[in-house]
Amino acid sequence: MLYVIHAYDFTDAEALNRRMAVRPDHLEGVKKLKAGNNYVLGGALLNPEGQMFGSMMVVDFDTEEAMQQWLQNDPYVTGQVWEKIDVKPFRQAVV
Template sequence: MQYLVIAYDNENALERRLESREAHIEGVKKLISEGKIINAGALIEDDVMVGSTLYINFETDDELDEWLENEPYVKNNVWNMDEFQIVPMKMLPKQ
């Protein structure tokens, strides 16, 4: 199932984001190569990074839950899980 993930950062999370960034990027690249992350990017407000967006494609809820349990931005309290959104969607096919 495909989803749009909208993940705003917690207040004062920049230091934790920077500390976790390498592990986050490594994990994203791995999941992109597996087809589980379709695309990802930063949310920007007033030229400041305030969160992340991801288009993901996980076969099961268990896979989705496993990703979240191991995602460095979740584990290191970067993303504000109270404002975290996972929206089911369907991407247009590539032509």
């Protein structure tokens, strides 16, 4: 099952510093997702000034429980980078 995740960062003065501090660990985790065929695509959401304020990912997991287990252990969650996370099932259009 595919899931699209929109995650929005905290907006306090230290939010970007927390993001940058755990970003290497987050990206390392994404590499592991990719190796396990769970990563489809993703990246940073940018404001008009080009600054990161959140993330978007499409992931593929057998169950919602497996996806939630991964998500709750992602460094952007445990490191208090993402404040609001919206997860929806996703069906990719085949054209």
